[in-house]
Amino acid sequence: MTKYAVNRRSFLGASTALVGLAMMPSAARAEGEVIKIGTLTPLTGAGGPYGPIMTQTAQAVVDEVNAAGGVLGKQIELISEDDQTNPEAGVRAARKLIDVDQVSAILGTWASSVTTAVAPLCWESGTFLATVSGADAITELPHNGYLVRTQPNTTLQGRKFGEFALEKGAKRVFFVSPQTPFAESQYTNMAKAVEAGGGEAASLVYDDKKPSYRSEVDEIMRFNPDAVVLGGYAPDTTVMLKELYRAGFEGTKIAFAYAVNQQVLDGVQKEVVEGCYTIAPSSNENSTAYKRLVDMIGVESPDPYTVQVYDQINLIIMAMAAAGESTGTAIKDSVRAVSQGEGGTKVDNAIDGLKLIAEGKAVDYDGASGPCDFTDTGDISDSSFRYEQVLDGKFSFINIA
Amino acid sequence: MLAYFIFALTIGGVYALLALSLNLIWGGVGLVNLGLVGFFAIGAYTSAILTGAGTPILVGWGAAIVVGAVAGFIVTLATTRLRDDYLAIVTLGLAEVIRLVALNERWLTNGSDGISGIQAPLKSVLGNQGFNLFYMVMVCFIVLIVWALLRRIDRSPYGRAMKAIREDQELAAFAGKNVLSFKVQAFALSAAIAGLAGALYAHFQSYVSPDHFQPLITIYIFLAVAAGGVGRPAGGVLGAYLVVFFLELTRFVPDLLPDFAPAQFAAVREIMIGTALLLVLRFKPRGLLPERIIPAPKI
Amino acid sequence: MTILLQALLNGIMNGTLIAVPAIGFTAIFAVLRFPNFAIAAYATIGAFAAWWVNVHLGAGVLPALIVAFAVAGFAGMAAEETALKGLRGSGALTVAIGSIALNVVLENIVRLYFGNDLRGYDLPIVPDWRFLGLRVGPQQLQSLMIAIAIMAAMFAFLRFTRFGKAMRAVADNADLARLKGIDPAKVAILTVFLGAGLAGTGGVLIGLDASIDPMLGYRVLLTVFAAAVLGGLGSIPGAVAGALVIGIAEECALLVIPATYRSAVGFIAILLVLTLRPRGIFGERAA
Numbered sequence: 001m002t003k004y005a006v007n008r009r010s011f012l013g014a015s016t017a018l019v020g021l022a023m024m025p026s027a028a029r030a031e032g033e034v035i036k037i038g039t040l041t042p043l044t045g046a047g048g049p050y051g052p053i054m055t056q057t058a059q060a061v062v063d064e065v066n067a068a069g070g071v072l073g074k075q076i077e078l079i080s081e082d083d084q085t086n087p088e089a090g091v092r093a094a095r096k097l098i099d100v101d102q103v104s105a106i107l108g109t110w111a112s113s114v115t116t117a118v119a120p121l122c123w124e125s126g127t128f129l130a131t132v133s134g135a136d137a138i139t140e141l142p143h144n145g146y147l148v149r150t151q152p153n154t155t156l157q158g159r160k161f162g163e164f165a166l167e168k169g170a171k172r173v174f175f176v177s178p179q180t181p182f183a184e185s186q187y188t189n190m191a192k193a194v195e196a197g198g199g200e201a202a203s204l205v206y207d208d209k210k211p212s213y214r215s216e217v218d219e220i221m222r223f224n225p226d227a228v229v230l231g232g233y234a235p236d237t238t239v240m241l242k243e244l245y246r247a248g249f250e251g252t253k254i255a256f257a258y259a260v261n262q263q264v265l266d267g268v269q270k271e272v273v274e275g276c277y278t279i280a281p282s283s284n285e286n287s288t289a290y291k292r293l294v295d296m297i298g299v300e301s302p303d304p305y306t307v308q309v310y311d312q313i314n315l316i317i318m319a320m321a322a323a324g325e326s327t328g329t330a331i332k333d334s335v336r337a338v339s340q341g342e343g344g345t346k347v348d349n350a351i352d353g354l355k356l357i358a359e360g361k362a363v364d365y366d367g368a369s370g371p372c373d374f375t376d377t378g379d380i381s382d383s384s385f386r387y388e389q390v391l392d393g394k395f396s397f398i399n400i401a
Numbered sequence: 402m403l404a405y406f407i408f409a410l411t412i413g414g415v416y417a418l419l420a421l422s423l424n425l426i427w428g429g430v431g432l433v434n435l436g437l438v439g440f441f442a443i444g445a446y447t448s449a450i451l452t453g454a455g456t457p458i459l460v461g462w463g464a465a466i467v468v469g470a471v472a473g474f475i476v477t478l479a480t481t482r483l484r485d486d487y488l489a490i491v492t493l494g495l496a497e498v499i500r501l502v503a504l505n506e507r508w509l510t511n512g513s514d515g516i517s518g519i520q521a522p523l524k525s526v527l528g529n530q531g532f533n534l535f536y537m538v539m540v541c542f543i544v545l546i547v548w549a550l551l552r553r554i555d556r557s558p559y560g561r562a563m564k565a566i567r568e569d570q571e572l573a574a575f576a577g578k579n580v581l582s583f584k585v586q587a588f589a590l591s592a593a594i595a596g597l598a599g600a601l602y603a604h605f606q607s608y609v610s611p612d613h614f615q616p617l618i619t620i621y622i623f624l625a626v627a628a629g630g631v632g633r634p635a636g637g638v639l640g641a642y643l644v645v646f647f648l649e650l651t652r653f654v655p656d657l658l659p660d661f662a663p664a665q666f667a668a669v670r671e672i673m674i675g676t677a678l679l680l681v682l683r684f685k686p687r688g689l690l691p692e693r694i695i696p697a698p699k700i
Numbered sequence: 701m702t703i704l705l706q707a708l709l710n711g712i713m714n715g716t717l718i719a720v721p722a723i724g725f726t727a728i729f730a731v732l733r734f735p736n737f738a739i740a741a742y743a744t745i746g747a748f749a750a751w752w753v754n755v756h757l758g759a760g761v762l763p764a765l766i767v768a769f770a771v772a773g774f775a776g777m778a779a780e781e782t783a784l785k786g787l788r789g790s791g792a793l794t795v796a797i798g799s800i801a802l803n804v805v806l807e808n809i810v811r812l813y814f815g816n817d818l819r820g821y822d823l824p825i826v827p828d829w830r831f832l833g834l835r836v837g838p839q840q841l842q843s844l845m846i847a848i849a850i851m852a853a854m855f856a857f858l859r860f861t862r863f864g865k866a867m868r869a870v871a872d873n874a875d876l877a878r879l880k881g882i883d884p885a886k887v888a889i890l891t892v893f894l895g896a897g898l899a900g901t902g903g904v905l906i907g908l909d910a911s912i913d914p915m916l917g918y919r920v921l922l923t924v925f926a927a928a929v930l931g932g933l934g935s936i937p938g939a940v941a942g943a944l945v946i947g948i949a950e951e952c953a954l955l956v957i958p959a960t961y962r963s964a965v966g967f968i969a970i971l972l973v974l975t976l977r978p979r980g981i982f983g984e985r986a987a
Contacts, residue, residue: 043667044808045615048816049913052664059663080663081652082670087515088613091606092412096652099405113612116517120607124529137514179504179960181513205505207962209919211717211910214710215951216959218703234818238911246828246837267820267911433793479971482978486735486933489796490925491974494967497922505960620804623797668812675804679783682798686790 034077035070035326037062037316038097039309040118041108045085046208049234049263053299054108054132054309055080060296061313061350068351071321079103083110087117094118098125104320104328107312109133110305112181115149122146128319128331130312132305135181139377145332148378150308150369152281152385154182155189160279160385161229161254162193162201168252168277170227171199174220176240177231178208186231208236217243227252234264245272254279257388261303262395270393280304281369282386282400289314289348289368301388301395304369311367315339318353318365339365340373404530405649407537411605413645414540418598419618420625420637421547425591428632428692429560430584431567433489436476437622439496440592442614444469444599446503449516449609458522462600469596473589481581496616504611515610519603536605543601544638547594551634563587564632564694621648624678630688639690647677702833707951713840715927715947716847717905718920722927722939723854724898730871730934731891734792737799738779739899739924740917741806746772746900747907747916748810754821761823761908765846768904769897776896777889779806803918811914818911843905850901851940858936867891871934926966930973932980941981945969 039058041051062078070076079101083090090109097103098121105128109115112135119138122129123146131138131149134157139149165173173194177183183205191201202223206216217240220228228244228251230237237259244253253273257280260273281304283289293302293310302310316331318338323330338344338353344364347353353363365372371382387398419437426432434440447468448461456464476495480488503510510516524532554560565573566580574580603609621644629640651670655661661669681688725739749771750764759767779802787798828835858864869877870887878884902924903917910916927946931938946966953965977983 039663043664043816044671044811046915048811048915049818052662052816055663082663082667084617084667086612086615086617087608087610088618092649093652095405095408096649099408100402111612113513113515113610116515116610117606117608117613135514137517141517179513184507184512204959206959210962211906211920212714214714215707215954218706218710219954219959222703235911235913235915238818238820239909242825242909245825246839247835248827248830263818264911267818269820269823269825272825427793431793433796479975483974484978486729486733486792486796487929487974487978489793490735490929491967491970494922494926494970498964498967501961501964505958620800623800627794627797664815665812668808671808672805672812675801675808678801679798679805682790682794682801683783683786686787686794 033074035072035074035320036077036079036101036103037313038101038103038106039078039080039108040083040090040093040097040106040114041080042085042110042114043082046233046235047083047085047110050110050258050303050305051082051108053297053302053306054110057293057297057302057306057309058107058313061310061317064296065317065350065354068354071317071350071354072324072326074326076317083114085111085114087111087113090114091117091121094121098122098127104128104326105130105316105331107131107316108309112138116141119143119147122328126328128316128328128335130316132308136185137181139379143378145376145378146328148335148374150281150311150367150372150380151304152383153379154186156383157279158186158189159193160383161186162190163197164254164277164279164387165190165227165229165252166194166197166199168227170225170252172223172225173199173201173227173229174223174225175201175203175229175231176216176220177203177205178233178236179205180231183231190229206236206240208232211239213240213243216240217247217249220244221247221249225251227254230255230259232259234259234261238264238268241272241276242268253277256280256304257386258303258305260390262299262301265390265393265395273390274393276390277398278388278390278395280307280386280388281380282307282384283366283368283370284384285400287348287366287368289366292349293368307368311365311369311372314350314353314367315365315372317350318347318357318363321354321357322363336374338363340371404533407533409645409649410642411533411537411540413642414537414544415598415602415605416622416625416645417544417638417641418547418594418601419622420629420641421544421551421634422591422594422598423622423626424631424634424637425551425594426587427626428637429563429567430587432485432584432588434492434588434591435489435616435619436492436494436496436499437595438614438616438619439492439499440469440472440595441599441602441618442496442499442503442609443472443592444596445603445609445613446510446516446599447596448600449519449603450509452520452604453516458520458604461604462597465596465600466593469599470589470593472596473592474585476592477585477588481584493616496614496619500611500614503614510611513611515608515612517608519607519609521604521607540601540605543597547597548634548638555634620678624674624681626688627678628681628685628688630690630692632692633688633690636688636690636692640688643689648674703955704952706834707955708948709834709836711948711951712944713837713844713947714951715944716840716844717902717909718923718927718947719847719902719940719943720850720905721899721902721917721920721924722931722943723851723936724895724902725924726928726931726934726936726939727854727891727898728895729928730936731867731888732788732795734795734799735925735933736895737796737921738776738803738806739895740921741803741810742772742776742896742899743903743906743917743920744807744810744914745775745903746897747903747912748814749900750904751819751821751907751912754823755819758822761842764821765901765904768900772900772903773893773897775806776899777893780889780892807914807918814914816913818913820911821908823908839908843908846905850898851936854898854936863887863890922963923966926970929970930980932983935980935982938980938982945981
């Protein structure tokens with residue numbers, strides 16, 4: 001019994017210390033008047049290849065804005081949490097951002113499951129959420145305007161993939177993808193486009209954890225495709241591309257720009273990705289925002305998620321300035337005023353935007369991932385895509401259409 | 402801040418149920434279920450699917466318990482001939498198969514999109530704050546009931562028989578105990594509790610998806626049971642709350658380590674979690690609340 | 701028929717990738733009697749070590765494999781001594797759970813230093829050879845040969861060297877081995893070196909096909925376990941046979957079930973085989 005009592009006492013002591021420690025940082029932070037924004041990106045787990053650079057990009061924009069005097073006369077503090085590519089962990093992280101840090105906006109959620117899990121916490125607490133997730137169902141959630149996504153919805157992307165394959169002279173198109181929330185709608189829409197052009201389409205959904213896909217590729221080859229559309233992410237697409245090369249596939253390869261990105265180009269043999277086309281949402285050819293971003297983070301071809309996070313943080317900062325207030329509700333109410341402000345001056349970054357807003361002028365942000373105009377449900381309404389091709393081990397720009 | 406504590410207590414309660422579930426078979430009959438998260442998933446999906454089809458929430462929860470128990474029953478029967486270490490690996494594979502089914506059987510589980518908009522009981526009446534408080538109290542209350550039940554079992558002749566099996570299965574069989582029957586019952590009850598935890602989690606979060614049920618949670622629960630004390634229900638509960646507080650506390654360490662980039666810090670945080678489990682196993686192998694073996698009453 | 705033959709060939713190639721780490725896993729099990737989850741991290745560490753010498757020093761496949769073996773082996777030894785050894789007194793289950801924690805720690809140490817970026821070896825890739833409507837990859841053949849060489853070396857090592865005999869003696873009966881003057885502690889640590897080293901070598905073979913990132917080992921962990929369990933935990937020929945059975949079963953199953961259920965095939969194979977033979981194909985005598 002004595003032993004038990006000692007244990008209980010030491011437990012009580014320990015837990016008091018824990019609670020104290022948990023309170024301390026937020027109390028310390030409350031002293032300076034700052035505006036808090038959170039990033040919730042995958043820093044570990046399956047999304048790990050994408051999250052770190054997203055967080056870094058958001059921080060770079062925040063640093064730049066802070067150096068130029070911040071927003072609403074205050075400095076911005078960016079708080080970064082790891083969603084571990086897992087909605088259970090993601091919700092815990094989001095609760096901390098919302099309840100303890102009291103951020104007014106969260107940006108960068110990547111996995112569709114994490115976004116769907118976190119979204120209710122955001123709309124219930126009046127926190128603004130900007131995401132790069134692809135599942136169509138996300139914008140159909142009852143979010144009351146608290147959610148926008150910069151990733152085009154997959155119905156559109158599927159069609160673009162199909163049309164692009166036809167354009168490259170392909171008649172038989174094979175779609176290969178791991179099980180993602182958008183694999184099915186992407187394939188259906190791609191097949192529709194291909195069949196409308198007199199072609200034929202087939203698909204295969206594979207297990208994304210395997211180190212080789214020989215029989216999968218045999219199945220692809222039996223279809224005798226002119227073009228293969230790769231719907232996966234970087235790690236599994238790497239395996240698939242190597243396997244296609246070994247099997248002697250010489251047709252057209254088309255992938256998402258986030259699956260065949262700079263990391264993959266650096267990591268695989270040149271001939272494996274040579275000629276592969278990539279598609280990413282993008283604004284016009286002379287997108288100044290895109291060039292600014294490339295200079296800012298020093299990455300030659302930033303992948304679409306990085307590009308979108310850049311737009312999200314710029315939009316959120318300008319929306320606060322336009323509203324004259326930094327709450328999530330204020331961002332929700334004024335984000336469209338800065339993203340698609342009628343007759344507004346075109347801007348490509350928050351610093352210029354903040355100056356114009358301070359002068360009482362309207363702005364219309366044209367970002368690196370597109371014009372960033374949102375529908376009422378939070379989807380982007382524009383549809384231009386940036387097409388690139390891997391030539392001689394480098395991305396070479398084809399066009400934006 | 403208060404909302405955060407209420408949330409942490411609710412999640413702690415769900416973890417506590419999982420810890421009680423694991424403790425029952427690990428501390429009870431000495432089996433290890435590395436597929437705990439699979440039974441958690443079964444409970445969550447059962448209730449989400451049923452209430453989505455219109456059954457009342459309490460029926461959904463009841464079904465989660467029953468389906469969990471049935472799944473546990475089937476698994477033990479299919480694996481009775483396996484040695485413990487084989488069982489550990491088989492259960493790990495089982496959880497992965499359950500996740501694959503949830504991922505691919507769109508007609509039943511809505512596939513990788515998951516099921517969103519799961520009914521939250523009384524939320525429309527109580528509002529957000531009220532609901533969170535109510536749910537926390539309710540989860541804690543359920544933890545208390547399950548804990549009391551397991552403690553009763555733990556101290557009964559039945560519980561002593563289980564521990565006899567854990568210590569020496571052959572001897573227990575020799576003493577006339579039906580070892581298989583004990584194992585099956587313990588495993589089924591344990592799976593039922595994990596199923597209930599899953600249902601409570603699903604209706605709290607209003608959303609379940611295959612991504613929720615990665616082996617990560619199983620690791621946390623092992624940390625909880627190991628830290629709290631294997632073989633003693635109170636230990637599991639204490640350990641679960643400690644784990645949730647520890648997981649949440651590690652978020653505040655970057656304030657002390659400002660030189661790390663967020664991505665590096667995320668790695669440091671996981672290193673801390675792994676190291677904590679190793680340290681507990683090494684220096685507190687019997688946990689904070691060590692098992693008490695109560696002598697059998699003298700006749 | 702060609703399709704089935706091709707699937708069979710694919711299965712053998714796929715199986716050899718898994719066989720090498722499975723041998724490492726099962727060797728550790730044979731001597732220390734616990735399933736070591738950290739094998740995933742050892743495979744990742746080996747793959748990264750080989751990547752480093754390949755990209756920074758221009759090492760070819762063979763030297764890279766040797767470096768991977770050594771680095772993963774030493775990492776395994778160090779981790780065993782600091783983290784797991786102290787847990788042995790609390791039973792095999794405790795050590796197994798400790799190894800799960802150790803795996804989390806090691807994976808994240810790799811992540812801390814290398815980040816999550818995907819990497820690849822700077823080695824040539826060649827298209828497959830074709831004959832009779834079938835295709836085989838020269839590189840997979842190379843992996844197959846390496847795997848066979850490793851298995852043969854392991855076999856000779858266990859059979860003919862003093863240490864190999866000691867290892868088998870400890871695996872059979874530690875107490876008896878001690879009576880014969882064998883130091884089980886020394887055998888244990890060298891076995892961990894060997895097992896972790898083999899996992900590291902396997903990691904390199906996997907990294908040749910897949911991308912190298914901190915989750916490399918974790919992704920194949922279940923399949924490695926399945927191979928070792930199927931063959932009978934602790935049996936080295938068993939691990940090889942198990943890996944081949946799982947490799948072939950996975951590829952052939954694709955002809956009848958959706959490819960996305962591929963991971964489930966290994967699991968179902970284990971259940972089927974274990975129901976008939978509770979200790980696997982090459983299962984040891986009853987304990």
